Amino acid sequence: MIYFIGMALLIAFDQWTKKWAIESLMLQGPKSWIEGLIGFRYAENTGAAFSILRDKQLLLIILTSVIILGLCGYLIKAIRTDAHVTVKWAYMLLISGAIGNFIDRVRLNYVVDFLEFRFINFPIFNIADICVVVGVSLLAIATFFFKYDF
Numbered sequence: 001m002i003y004f005i006g007m008a009l010l011i012a013f014d015q016w017t018k019k020w021a022i023e024s025l026m027l028q029g030p031k032s033w034i035e036g037l038i039g040f041r042y043a044e045n046t047g048a049a050f051s052i053l054r055d056k057q058l059l060l061i062i063l064t065s066v067i068i069l070g071l072c073g074y075l076i077k078a079i080r081t082d083a084h085v086t087v088k089w090a091y092m093l094l095i096s097g098a099i100g101n102f103i104d105r106v107r108l109n110y111v112v113d114f115l116e117f118r119f120i121n122f123p124i125f126n127i128a129d130i131c132v133v134v135g136v137s138l139l140a141i142a143t144f145f146f147k148y149d150f
Contacts, residue, residue, distance in 0.1 A: 003075060003092045010093070014100035014127040021114035021126075036118055043124040044110040050123055057109055064102045071095045074150065086142045093135030100128030 025031065025042035032039045047054035075091035077083075104111040113124040142148035 003079065003088055006092050007096045007099070010096035010127075010131055011100050011103070014096070014131070015103060017127050018100075018104065018112040018114070021112055025114055030116075032118075039116050039118050040114050041116045041124055043113040044108075045113050045124075046110045049129075057105060061102070061105055064098055064105065068095060068098050068102065071098065084142055084146045084148060086138050086146060087148050090135045090138035090142060093131040093138065097128040097131030097135060100126070100131065 021040065021042050025040055030039055030041040045051060046057065048060055053060055071091055071094050075088065075095060078087045078091055101111045111126070111128075113126045113129070115126060115130075116122070116124045139148070
C-alpha cells in the first residue's frame with residue numbers, strides 16, 4: 001500500500017511543478033536557480049525521451065498505457081514475492097514518472113518540461129523524467145547487485 005501512496009504523492013508533485021512552470025515560466029521566461037548551473041525554462045515536448053517519436057501522440061499514449069500496465073504487474077509481483085525494497089522503489093518511480101508524463105500527453109497533447117542544466121548541453125526535463133531515470137537506475141542496481149530476475 002505504501003508504494004501506491006508514494007506513487008500518488010510523486011504524481012501530484014510532478015503535476016504541481018508542471019502547473020508552476022506553466023504559470024511562472026511560460027509568460028515570464030527562464031529563471032536561474034543556481035546561477036550558471038541549474039535553471040528553469042518552459043518547454044513543450046511532443047515526443048518521448050530526447051524528443052524521439054515527435055508528434056506521434058496517439059502512438060505514445062498507447063505505448064505508455066501498455067508500459068504502465070506492465071510495470072504495475074511487475075510491482076504487484078515484486079510486492080507479493082517480497083522482492084528487495086530497491087525493486088519496489090524502482091517500479092514505484094517508473095510508474096509514477098510514466099503516469100506523470102502520460103497525464104500531460106493526454107490532457108495537453110505534449111509534456112511540460114522545465115528543468116535545465118545550464119553547464120552542459122542537455123535536454124530540458126521534469127520531475128516525471130527524474131522518476132523514470134532513478135527508477136531505471138535502481139532496477140539496474142537490483143539486477144547487478146541483488147541478482148533480481150524479472
